[in-house]
Amino acid sequence: ATRIERHHYDVVVIGAGGAGLRAAIEARLAGKKTAIISKSLFGKAHTVMAEGGAAAAMGNVNSRDNWMVHYRDTMRGGKFLNNFRMAELHAKESPSRIWELETYGALFDRTKDGKISQRNFGGHEYPRLAHVGDRTGLELIRTLQQKIVSLQQEDKREFGDYEARIRVFQETTITELLLDGNKVAGAFGYYRESGEFVLFEAPAIVLATGGVGKSYKVTSNSWEYTGDGHALALRSGATLINMEFLQFHPTGMVWPPSVKGILVTESVRGDGGVLKNSTGKRFMFDYVPDVFRKQYAETEEEADRWYTDPDNNRRPPELLPRDEVARAINSEVKAGRGSPAGGVFLDVSTRMSADVIRKRLPSMYHQFKELADVDITKQAMEVGPTCHYVMGGVEVDPDTAAAAGTVQGLFAAGEVSGGMHGSNRLGGNSLSDLLVFGKRAGEHAASYADALTARPKVSTRDLETAVETALAPLERDGGENPYTLQQELQTVMGDLVGIIRRKGELEDSLVRLAELRDRVAKVSATGGRKYNPGWHLALDLRNMLVVSECTAKAALEREESRGGHTREDFPTMRPDWRRVNLVCSLDGDKVRLEHKPVPRMRAELIQLFDRAELAKYLTDEELAEFDALAE
Numbered sequence: 001a002t003r004i005e006r007h008h009y010d011v012v013v014i015g016a017g018g019a020g021l022r023a024a025i026e027a028r029l030a031g032k033k034t035a036i037i038s039k040s041l042f043g044k045a046h047t048v049m050a051e052g053g054a055a056a057a058m059g060n061v062n063s064r065d066n067w068m069v070h071y072r073d074t075m076r077g078g079k080f081l082n083n084f085r086m087a088e089l090h091a092k093e094s095p096s097r098i099w100e101l102e103t104y105g106a107l108f109d110r111t112k113d114g115k116i117s118q119r120n121f122g123g124h125e126y127p128r129l130a131h132v133g134d135r136t137g138l139e140l141i142r143t144l145q146q147k148i149v150s151l152q153q154e155d156k157r158e159f160g161d162y163e164a165r166i167r168v169f170q171e172t173t174i175t176e177l178l179l180d181g182n183k184v185a186g187a188f189g190y191y192r193e194s195g196e197f198v199l200f201e202a203p204a205i206v207l208a209t210g211g212v213g214k215s216y217k218v219t220s221n222s223w224e225y226t227g228d229g230h231a232l233a234l235r236s237g238a239t240l241i242n243m244e245f246l247q248f249h250p251t252g253m254v255w256p257p258s259v260k261g262i263l264v265t266e267s268v269r270g271d272g273g274v275l276k277n278s279t280g281k282r283f284m285f286d287y288v289p290d291v292f293r294k295q296y297a298e299t300e301e302e303a304d305r306w307y308t309d310p311d312n313n314r315r316p317p318e319l320l321p322r323d324e325v326a327r328a329i330n331s332e333v334k335a336g337r338g339s340p341a342g343g344v345f346l347d348v349s350t351r352m353s354a355d356v357i358r359k360r361l362p363s364m365y366h367q368f369k370e371l372a373d374v375d376i377t378k379q380a381m382e383v384g385p386t387c388h389y390v391m392g393g394v395e396v397d398p399d400t401a402a403a404a405g406t407v408q409g410l411f412a413a414g415e416v417s418g419g420m421h422g423s424n425r426l427g428g429n430s431l432s433d434l435l436v437f438g439k440r441a442g443e444h445a446a447s448y449a450d451a452l453t454a455r456p457k458v459s460t461r462d463l464e465t466a467v468e469t470a471l472a473p474l475e476r477d478g479g480e481n482p483y484t485l486q487q488e489l490q491t492v493m494g495d496l497v498g499i500i501r502r503k504g505e506l507e508d509s510l511v512r513l514a515e516l517r518d519r520v521a522k523v524s525a526t527g528g529r530k531y532n533p534g535w536h537l538a539l540d541l542r543n544m545l546v547v548s549e550c551t552a553k554a555a556l557e558r559e560e561s562r563g564g565h566t567r568e569d570f571p572t573m574r575p576d577w578r579r580v581n582l583v584c585s586l587d588g589d590k591v592r593l594e595h596k597p598v599p600r601m602r603a604e605l606i607q608l609f610d611r612a613e614l615a616k617y618l619t620d621e622e623l624a625e626f627d628a629l630a631e
């Protein structure tokens, strides 16, 4: 029989980004024996790459800021499709979560009078992002890891063992959740290095696996973001919502091919960089939508004056919201006015002196020099949209982070969960989301484990199936190559379910995904179990595939354009669609899609908005209810 290492925990957290670490700390503080599992090295997660900061209405820089203003901004950003209760908890609890990080040893940048400094960001009415230079994510991860080490030191004192109550398993990939009836009983996976199998028996599991970007050809996401948590949730009976909503960041690298998609920070445009097409035209002036007309400059001269005199001039159109800029770049390329590598030009070399560029954008200078052999002080960069963040995810109870659907004992937090950001996420709201809902998930996973009278058991049969499924690609000879399949999947998603969507292409994508599903069932990997990336990818493929099917199906179903979902054939927002969440579940191995009403905002929350603003989003029926409240 195949050897399987076994471990027993009260709470198992899958994912070691911000959400996972915060959840694990909370479960351990509740006295639970907790494991943290991560696919990559400990400390290497998307959280560490975040630059801008964490949004929290502390009111340190502008005292008019408070949770109600943050709540409004978040709902507007998500075009009112957000789960209102999550947005409310997030706005109310973020400041405490940031303060708490300082008690763990974080040191945020300061205002002159010694308060935590806060910076401006798109969509936030007041300066709100707590930050540490442009390395906020690094400080967040560093601090959370340090807190874990300090808890381990306490356990060493008490039990003589650092890992008595909290242990990290890095480079360990979970491939299967195991159930006892409808209750979570454990998680099964393999060590990447040795290929040996491991079973974690636990009554409560927190998913904190991050995003899905690797299903797209062009993405800012790194290799491990294959939607594992989304797929694990689906296969255990949980549901996903809002999977049609993906955020495409307007500026990723497009050349050389090996680095295509790597993020080019928004600060490049914030500091004066301009976008040009192959004819040399600053094309963004042609793409200012009517709703934003008043706030954006109409001439290059006015736009240029804004950098030094923002009070008397309007913003350059390069600084429109991300979805607008990404769509504009896409249109220019499609119209044949793109750069040689299929993007557009982003130029700072003609805007600032070489010294200033190297000082203000040091990491961009090095990134282009080293990866593309482009000197951005002398040449323009080539950039294009890149798949960046998934708003959709595991449907959860807003207060407890418990997954919806038939499964019990499963919790989800961070990017893998859905609802919080509606159809579009504001910058900075992810880092705060991780802290708020990571904590809640850890707390409720712990109390769920406490309340159980009997421990769910992993069945031998289920374990054998998990082993067979994991070994299948190695035992199958002459099957499909995993890398070819991944490339084809990425092409289908990028070309047919990308930034601009059309009915015919979406229908086509579903046919192509069904074909790919048959081929993925026949995938084979050469070599053995010791460090074998081809085998790992073969196992990731089925996750990418099922998650992509949810996205394509939901994108076809939603006949409107809202936030991160743009339909060329239905170009406007439609109030009746705002009331609909599209919920994905699995029926056998078929993806099922259902309409479910978006939860109604409570009266005191809806009254935070003006009627005129609500009229842009709500149906007449909902407005009549609002009027009745106001009377």
Ligand code: FAD
Binding pocket: 014, 015, 016, 017, 018, 019, 020, 037, 038, 039, 040, 044, 045, 046, 047, 048, 049, 050, 051, 052, 053, 054, 137, 172, 173, 174, 175, 208, 209, 210, 211, 220, 221, 222, 224, 228, 229, 263, 388, 389, 413, 414, 415, 416, 427, 428, 429, 430, 431, 432, 434
């Ligand atoms: P992650 O930090 O993504 O961590 C996921 C963890 O799950 C990893 O440890 C991974 O190894 C593990 N995992 C995945 N699958 C498995 C499996 N099968 N088995 C075991 N472990 C698994 N947001 C902001 O708010 N502000 C910013 O400035 C910002 N900048 C960004 C810049 C870049 C380049 C990127 C890519 C994203 C940025 N974001 C930003 C978004 C934000 O960083 C992420 O949304 C957020 O960090 C996600 O955190 P998380 O804890 O949910 O997951």
